[in-house]
Ligand SMILES: NC(=O)C1=CN([C@@H]2O[C@H](COP(=O)(O)OP(=O)(O)OC[C@H]3O[C@@H](n4cnc5c(N)ncnc54)[C@H](O)[C@@H]3O)[C@@H](O)[C@H]2O)C=CC1
């Protein structure tokens with residue numbers, strides 16, 4: 001493919017898209033634009049882009065334009081770019097976490113004589129940001145939603161899937177409103193709840209200093225997404241306001257229901273509530289990535305002796321398997337402890353399991 005791709009915003013997502021395109025099509029020319037000069041320099045130095053664009057006017061040469069900026073800036077940049085002399089058949093897309101207003105603006109601004117717009121959202125990420133966190137494999141097995149709104153944009157979506165083949169993502173076409181309603185429930189609202197739980201603990205911490213020490217285990221895990229980028233989530237909530245307001249109402253009803261069951265000490269109803277939640281949760285697919293990044297954790301039953309961590313990490317290093325986190329979960333009084341290793345992908349976790357079971361002969365297990 002001898003095409004030129006302009007990526008605006010070279011952070012975690014823009015950088016990862018650039019790397020995945022380059023991996024599949026080395027001959028494609030990737031031009032990067034970012035308002036932060038240091039990011040641009042880093043992107044060039046890390047080989048994420050082939051060339052730096054001095055200004056957004058570089059869009060006039062592009063066959064594909066990908067907005068990878070925060071959602072509010074994407075709307076502003078789309079307006080600026082639409083006033084340039086773009087190639088007639090340029091395909092324009094974005095990666096924003098919200099789609100309603102971006103897709104509507106894309107359809108209004110790009111009318112066929114100055115390119116065609118199709119909204120996009122790769123549903124994988126991390127709480128990290130910036131070009132240094134970019135990875136070609138970030139979107140592997142993740143859902144990548146495209147939101148075509150016309151026959152022309154549906155055709156553009158098919159071409160985009162070819163360009164983005166190297167993401168190894170699963171593409172799904174959705175209506176923009178349907179996208180916002182779904183991601184509201186499974187991504188945006190959970191970020192509000194996670195932040196709310198953390199703030200509740202923070203208030204208790206003032207009178208009970210033990211709180212943060214006790215919160216170090218499971219609480220820390222279920223509130224992990226509260227460590228996400230605050231500016232990004234502020235913008236996402238503001239752009240998905242209508243859906244979120246509906247969800248607040250529904251959630252308040254849900255919490256009232258739980259509170260009443262407890263007030264009335266209705267044991268049977270409380271049991272059914274948890275049982276039904278467990279059944280739905282246990283039925284969720286495990287092989288694909290969802291909106292919120294999965295934990296690729298492997299638990300290893302290890303004898304509790306000095307040097308055990310370096311023994312295990314040594315075996316993994318021999319096979320060049322990278323660990324993103326390591327922690328002793330619980331050291332039982334006697335002989336065995338549980339070591340939790342976290343990996344970047346399911347493939348790394350599977351390789352690590354084979355490696356440890358073969359070389360060290362320790363039992364390993366997953367907790368889904
Ligand atoms: N972080 C995540 O996990 C995911 C994020 N997204 C979406 O991807 C988009 C980008 O997010 P990240 O890559 O995480 O952010 P990031 O903070 O890592 O990167 C954003 C980049 O855009 C640049 N930028 C900001 N305003 C600009 C402007 N006006 N002109 C040029 N460059 C500008 C920044 O300098 C930065 O390099 C957002 O719209 C977000 O909703 C989508 C899926 C996952």
Ligand SMILES: O=C(O)C(=O)Cc1ccc(O)cc1
Nearest residue numbers: 097124125126127228291292
């Ligand atoms: O790490 C997090 O906070 C995530 O939940 C990752 C993420 C962030 C934004 C998206 O639109 C999709 C996935």
